[in-house]
Amino acid sequence: MTAPIRVAVTGAAGQIGYSLLFRIASGQVFGPDQPVILHLVEIPPAMSALDGVEMELDDCAFPTLAGVVKADSDHLEDGFADCNYVLCVGSVPRGKGMERSDLIRINGPIFTSTGQAISSAAASDVRVLVVGNPCNTNCLIAMNNAPNVPNDRWYAMTMLDQNRAISQLAQKSGQPVSEVTNMTIWGNHSATQYPDFYNAKIDGKPATEVITDEAWLQGEFISTVQKRGAAIIQARGASSAASAANGIIDTVKAIANPTAAGATFSAAVCSDGSYGVDEGLISSFPLTSDGKNWSIVQGQSHNEFAQAKIDATVAELKEERDTVKDLLK
Ligand SMILES: NC(=O)C1=CN([C@@H]2O[C@H](COP(=O)(O)OP(=O)(O)OC[C@H]3O[C@@H](n4cnc5c(N)ncnc54)[C@H](O)[C@@H]3O)[C@@H](O)[C@H]2O)C=CC1
Numbered sequence: 001m002t003a004p005i006r007v008a009v010t011g012a013a014g015q016i017g018y019s020l021l022f023r024i025a026s027g028q029v030f031g032p033d034q035p036v037i038l039h040l041v042e043i044p045p046a047m048s049a050l051d052g053v054e055m056e057l058d059d060c061a062f063p064t065l066a067g068v069v070k071a072d073s074d075h076l077e078d079g080f081a082d083c084n085y086v087l088c089v090g091s092v093p094r095g096k097g098m099e100r101s102d103l104i105r106i107n108g109p110i111f112t113s114t115g116q117a118i119s120s121a122a123a124s125d126v127r128v129l130v131v132g133n134p135c136n137t138n139c140l141i142a143m144n145n146a147p148n149v150p151n152d153r154w155y156a157m158t159m160l161d162q163n164r165a166i167s168q169l170a171q172k173s174g175q176p177v178s179e180v181t182n183m184t185i186w187g188n189h190s191a192t193q194y195p196d197f198y199n200a201k202i203d204g205k206p207a208t209e210v211i212t213d214e215a216w217l218q219g220e221f222i223s224t225v226q227k228r229g230a231a232i233i234q235a236r237g238a239s240s241a242a243s244a245a246n247g248i249i250d251t252v253k254a255i256a257n258p259t260a261a262g263a264t265f266s267a268a269v270c271s272d273g274s275y276g277v278d279e280g281l282i283s284s285f286p287l288t289s290d291g292k293n294w295s296i297v298q299g300q301s302h303n304e305f306a307q308a309k310i311d312a313t314v315a316e317l318k319e320e321r322d323t324v325k326d327l328l329k
């Protein structure tokens with residue numbers, strides 16, 4: 001009998017949680033033969049709502065769901081005990097007219113105790129994906145408060161941005177989304193992120209050979225991807241949830257499985273100084289995984305336009321890091 005994987009989800013009674021838990025429990029992430037124990041973490045006032053979510057998980061009778069553990073945020077170590085994955089969703093979402101960085105002093109402090117509890121209680125192979133915004137800098141805070149967890153286990157989510165960019169290129173070119181590959185998001189999950197269409201491919205060819213309207217690529221394409229989260233908040237009155245949950249699932253699968261030859265995926269990881277990105281920043285790169293460890297894809301070239309975009313998003317990450325200096329150990 002295969003040993004279960006333990007997956008913690010914070011903010012489990014929130015809107016992303018509601019789109020995420022059932023997909024993990026159903027076997028969509030780790031496969032039909034891999035039992036999963038879900039650890040659901042919420043703030044004390046949301047524990048009653050969480051009871052309801054647990055009842056619904058029970059009522060699905062998923063064969064792959066091997067158990068549910070619930071913990072409140074005053075008992076984080078119970079929540080993260082022996083977990084192999086911790087998905088940090090719990091935090092306040094932004095509203096209309098806000099930037100994600102406006103949340104930094106509201107959500108940042110959540111990630112000091114989160115990092116400490118992961119460090120003392122999680123499994124020795126734990127991998128942590130931070131989703132709560134501003135996710136790169138929250139990840140930086142948690143990583144810096146987790147002395148027992150190596151820096152290469154920390155990820156902040158830019159997969160949703162990657163998927164948005166793929167979808168825009170597919171629509172513009174009239175190709176199926178499956179034909180758009182090597183689409184990397186660089187830098188911060190914010191309005192400065194750089195979706196690198198120059199190194200992306202459509203139908204195996206450089207995207208710029210298939211979409212020859214470079215003004216559209218440099219202008220409308222980038223800004224649509226950068227501002228998509230805000231557009232969804234404007235339209236829905238709430239931030240993206242189902243697509244965010246889908247991004248989480250795509251990220252965990254990308255981390256946990258070897259990347260196909262020639263393919264890449266985007267996530268923000270602790271920079272080793274590659275491409276001139278300051279060491280220690282949580283910045284998004286083109287990655288591959290061997291199923292356990294990631295590597296930054298080396299050797300991509302960036303023209304002046306692209307380099308300026310990367311410099312701008314990295315500069316913003318440095319500013320955010322300086323804003324939370326007091327929360328970094
Ligand atoms: N990185 C990305 O691509 C994306 C990030 N997000 C971010 O994800 C976060 C969650 O979004 P939603 O689920 O829509 O929000 P939500 O408000 O529906 O749910 C958040 C949940 O977190 C809980 N929570 C708050 N503080 C907590 C703590 N200290 N410990 C545990 N739980 C806590 C709340 O009680 C709530 O149930 C937001 O910060 C949002 O901006 C959303 C979409 C995409």
Ligand SMILES: O=C([O-])CC(=O)C(=O)O
Binds near residue numbers: 133228232233239240
């Ligand atoms: O825009 C937001 O605040 C939520 C989010 O991160 C996204 O949809 O990418």
